[in-house]
Ligand SMILES: Cc1cc2nc3c(=O)[nH]c(=O)nc-3n(C[C@H](O)[C@H](O)[C@H](O)COP(=O)(O)OP(=O)(O)OC[C@H]3O[C@@H](n4cnc5c(N)ncnc54)[C@H](O)[C@@H]3O)c2cc1C
């Protein structure tokens with residue numbers, strides 16, 4: 047299985063393996079990564095699954111939808127690389143992706 | 153300390169996660185009355201019903217928590233409690249605990265319809281209900297949903313299919329009474345179902361396969377009732393701690409007995425935002441009450457004070473509500489376009505809730521503002537408010 051690296055809010059790096067086709071939320075949740083609350087269970091309704099990708103994965107990831115972008119603009123300290131983990135689908139191309147869980151979800 | 157949790161739903165799982173995260177010193181016994189590992193309920197009436205996703209995508213607890221060494225899962229229903237002795241009785245034996253948290257949720261109400269066996273009326277509350285409904289859909293062309301709330305409308309959207317006719321029958325005078333008239337009108341217009349209000353169902357007629365009502369005969373192959381739920385408070389009531397309205401608790405989720413707490417939608421407590429005692433059925437209530445209980449059990453109590461919020465997927469439309477209002481609260485429209493709608497609910501100047509349809513920014517802003525304290529209608533409407541800025545930057 048391909049892997050990504052997740053930096054949790056305590057700055058620990060955790061290797062997370064994923065099935066292509068899953069979302070970042072599904073992969074990190076299964077691994078029990080701390081700090082992703084995902085209160086709406088992946089419904090793009092709560093913005094408590096805010097993660098920050100390390101650099102630009104443009105072209106390999108689908109652009110955020112209007113709903114996701116709007117939710118993100120009100121997340122805590124969003125960056126240009128912020129995403130909602132429940133909305134990002136992973137493929138084989140994302141082997142080696144590194145992301146940080148937002149320090150605070152609200 | 154040995155903690156017993158009755159129920160393994162949303163509130164129980166949030167409690168478990170927060171206790172483990174907070175380095176809880178003790179053992180946790182979880183009594184799960186269902187045959188499935190903890191799962192999420194909201195998708196059951198939404199996208200999940202349309203897709204062939206298997207139930208594992210609904211898992212509520214990550215594996216490291218589910219298999220955490222301080223948690224013991226007991227797959228059975230609790231039959232009775234003796235709070236003074238700290239005893240929990242099940243068909244697998246009696247367990248002794250130091251503190252007990254009741255997180256038993258609610259049970260869907262089934263109407264009785266003469267001519268229709270109770271088993272023939274579907275409800276959606278559990279994964280088993282949803283699996284059963286999925287299996288029953290084959291060859292069904294006429295679906296009748298009884299109810300007027302979010303669940304009825306979500307089901308209609310999720311079950312919509314060119315080969316099916318979906319009808320929503322509501323007893324009351326309007327559909328979706330919990331939201332503003334304008335919001336409800338929008339959702340009614342968009343719903344892939346025909347909606348009738350003021351309907352009294354007399355019986356089911358087997359020969360014509362139809363519900364006989366005061367609105368005539370309604371062809372029906374499958375009936376789903378979405379008319380509400382009642383709190384699972386019997387265990388508590390049997391030891392003098394519950395009522396038919398739920399399990400009363402204080403702002404720390406403590407019942408009248410020092411060894412017993414209650415959380416989630418079975419708990420009945422003062423809602424600071426509403427300034428009255430009310431039971432609330434939502435994920436935010438389950439999470440927030442569990443979080444309050446966890447903090448108390450971890451030794452740093454903080455009272456319940458969060459602002460409720462809610463969402464509902466109606467097909468492609470997303471409704472998000474920040475705050476909570478009375479059905480009679482006034483309504484003022486803030487934003488209205490072809491796709492978006494933002495309604496302010498208020499009591500005079502005091503804003504009680506914001507209903508945002510396809511308007512995620514306004515919903516998020518409203519949550520923030522309500523969290524900061526009382527919100528005045530004029531502030532929201534005045535130029536310079538967050539909303540007005542948002543609106544002008546959009547146009
Ligand atoms: C189809 C559906 C869609 C929903 N959609 C939304 C939504 O979009 N947004 C939202 O905010 N909310 C939604 N909700 C509501 C939300 O899911 C609930 O409010 C929430 O799950 C309540 O959590 P809880 O832990 O209090 O109860 P539950 O999640 O119901 O868990 C209670 C558990 O306790 C168990 N139990 C009861 N008695 C016993 C016993 N004696 N022994 C052992 N176990 C017992 C039950 O079997 C159950 O598993 C939805 C609910 C449903 C059913």
Ligand code: FES
Pocket residue numbers: 083084085086087088089090091092093094095130131132133
């Ligand atoms: S889990 Fe709620 S927005 Fe991602």
